[in-house]
Amino acid sequence: xxxxxxxxAMISCYDDKKAYDMYCKKLLSNKQILAYVMKGCIPEYADIxxxxxxxxxxxxSIKNTAEYExxxxxxxxxxxxxxxxxxxxxDIQFEAVIPSKQMESDQNTPSEKRLRLIINLESQAEDNPGxxxxxxxxxxxxxxxxxxxxxxxxFQHSDYGKIKKVCSxxxxxxxxNQKNDVINTYKIQETxxxxxxxxxxxDYDLITAVMVYPKKEGVRKAQDIPxxxxxxxxxxxxxLELLKILFIKNLAVVDKKEQLQKTYGILMEKExxxxxxTMCNFSDFIEQRGIEKGLxxGLxxGLxxGLxxGLxxGLxxxxxxxxxxxxxxxxAEGRVEATLLHVRKLMQKIDVSAVDAMNMLDVEEDIxxxxxxxxxxx
Numbered sequence: 001x002x003x004x005x006x007x008x009a010m011i012s013c014y015d016d017k018k019a020y021d022m023y024c025k026k027l028l029s030n031k032q033i034l035a036y037v038m039k040g041c042i043p044e045y046a047d048i049x050x051x052x053x054x055x056x057x058x059x060x061s062i063k064n065t066a067e068y069e070x071x072x073x074x075x076x077x078x079x080x081x082x083x084x085x086x087x088x089x090x091d092i093q094f095e096a097v098i099p100s101k102q103m104e105s106d107q108n109t110p111s112e113k114r115l116r117l118i119i120n121l122e123s124q125a126e127d128n129p130g131x132x133x134x135x136x137x138x139x140x141x142x143x144x145x146x147x148x149x150x151x152x153x154x155f156q157h158s159d160y161g162k163i164k165k166v167c168s169x170x171x172x173x174x175x176x177n178q179k180n181d182v183i184n185t186y187k188i189q190e191t192x193x194x195x196x197x198x199x200x201x202x203d204y205d206l207i208t209a210v211m212v213y214p215k216k217e218g219v220r221k222a223q224d225i226p227x228x229x230x231x232x233x234x235x236x237x238x239x240l241e242l243l244k245i246l247f248i249k250n251l252a253v254v255d256k257k258e259q260l261q262k263t264y265g266i267l268m269e270k271e272x273x274x275x276x277x278t279m280c281n282f283s284d285f286i287e288q289r290g291i292e293k294g295l296x297x298g299l300x301x302g303l304x305x306g307l308x309x310g311l312x313x314g315l316x317x318x319x320x321x322x323x324x325x326x327x328x329x330x331x332a333e334g335r336v337e338a339t340l341l342h343v344r345k346l347m348q349k350i351d352v353s354a355v356d357a358m359n360m361l362d363v364e365e366d367i368x369x370x371x372x373x374x375x376x377x378x
Contacts, residue, residue, distance in 0.1 A: 022360060024123035025076050025091050027246055028171065031057070032266045037121065040239030041169050041183070041210045044098050044117065050265070058095040058116070082147040090140065092121040098165070115202075118144050120168040127172040127179070127213070134186060137209035140168045145207060167208045173247050179213035183236050186211075214243040238264070336367050340374050 027033060035053035038045045045053055078093040098115040120140055127133050144166040148154040155162035172179070187208040190199060245251065245259050260266040339361070346357040354375050358368055 021091075021123065021125075024171075024247070028121055028123060029076055029092055030266075032264075033242070033246070034121075036239050036242050036264070037169060037171075038096070038119070040233075040235040041185075041212065042117070042119070042167055042208075046235055048099055056097045056099060058097065080143055080147060082143065082150075088140070088143060090120050091123055092119075093144070094119055095164070116164050118148075118164050118166045120144060120166070122168065122170045124170055124172045125174050127175040127211075133170065133172070134209065134211060137168050137170050137211065138186065138207070141166050141207040141209055144168070163206060165202075165206045165208070167210065169210045170212065171243060171247075172211060172213050175213045175216075177216070180215040181240050182211070182213040183240070184211045185209070212239070212243065214240050214248060216248055336370055336374075339363055339367060340371050343371055343375070 028037065031054040034057070035050045038053050039048065039050060045056070048056070075094045076092055078090045079087060080090065081087050095116045095118055098117050100115075122137075122140075124133065145163065148163055149156070185208060188204050188206065190201075190204060192198070242260075242264055245256060249256075251259070342361060343354060343357045343363070346352065346360060347354060352360070354372060358371065363371065
C-alpha cells in the first residue's frame with residue numbers, strides 16, 4: 001500500500017481529519033516555529049530577535065525537556081466553556097509578555113507588572129468552510145476577551161483596566177489563488193469624527209485577528225494575479241515561506257529538514273524531526289488531491305475489498321445480498337486495517353505505547369480490542 005493510499009485510508013476513518021490536525025498543532029507549537037509566527041504576525045515582536053522571542057512566552061505555557069521545548073500540551077486544544085451551551089475549542093492558546101520599549105528592563109520588571117498578550121493560533125485546512133472564516137476569527141477574539149472577567153483566572157467586578165490584548169492568528173493552508181501569500185490583519189482603530197483628540201492606543205487596541213494564506217505550489221506569481229499586492233515586510237515573507245515548506249511544498253523529508261536548518265536555523269531536535277517526517281507523509285496527499293478526494297479514494301478501496309469478500313459469502317443468497325454484505329464488512333475491515341497501520345507507524349516514529357498512539361489518533365472504542373490483539377500477535 002503506497003503512502004497516498006495509506007493516508008487516504010487513515011483519513012477515511014477520521015472524518016474531522018484529527019490526525020492531520022494533530023501534527024499541524026504539534027509543529028506550530030514548537031517554540032522555534034512559533035517565534036516566526038509571532039514575529040511575522042504580531043507587531044509587538046517584529047523587532048525582537050527570533051532567538052529571544054520564546055523567552056517572552058509565559059513559562060506556565062512552556063513545556064521544557066532536555067531535548068525539546070514547546071507549548072505545553074495543556075495549551076493545545078484548549079476548551080472554552082465560559083458561555084453555557086456555546087463551547088469552543090482553541091487549537092493553541094497561551095500568554096506572552098509584551099516587550100517594553102526599553103527591552104533591557106523587561107527582565108527586571110516584576111512578573112505581575114509586565115503586560116501580557118493572549119495569543120490564539122489556529123490551523124485551517126480550508127478557508128471556506130461554509131461561512132466567512134474571518135467572522136469566526138473575530139468571534140474567537142471576542143470570546144478570549146470576555147472570558148477574562150473570571151474570579152479565579154481574570155479580573156473581577158469593574159476592574160476593566162486589567163483586560164489583556166488578544167490576538168487570533170489563522171494559518172489557512174487551502175485557499176483560492178487570489179489569496180496566495182496574503183497576510184491580512186483586522187483590528188480596532190480610532191477615528192476622530194469631530195475634533196482631534198486621541199485616546200491611549202493601549203486602551204482600545206485590544207483585539208487583532210490575523211489571516212495567513214501561504215502560497216500554494218503550481219500557481220502564478222503574485223505579480224501575475226490581478227490586484228495582487230507584494231508584501232515587502234521581511235518578517236512576513238520569511239513566515240510565508242516557512243509555512244510553505246512545512247505544510248505545502250512537495251519536498252522529500254531530507255530536503256525539508258535541510259531547508260529548515262540552513263535557511264531558518266530550526267534545529268532538528270528529536271521531537272520536531274519526527275513531526276516533520278510524519279507531516280511529509282501527508283503533504284503530497286494534501287497538496288495534490290485535498291482531504292476530500294482522499295476520503296473518496298479510501299472509501300472506494302475499502303468497498304472494493306468488502307465487495308470481494310461479501311460476494312464470496314453471499315453467492316448462495318444472491319448477488320444483491322452479497323454486495324450489501326460485502327460493503328458492510330469491507331467498511332469495518334478497512335477501518336481496522338487502516339487504523340492498525342497508523343497506530344503501528346505512530347508507535348515506531350515517536351516511541352509511544354499502543355494505548356497512547358490510539359489516544360492521539362482518537363481511535364474508536366469498539367475497535368481498540370481488535371487493534372491491541374493484532375499488535376500482540378505481531
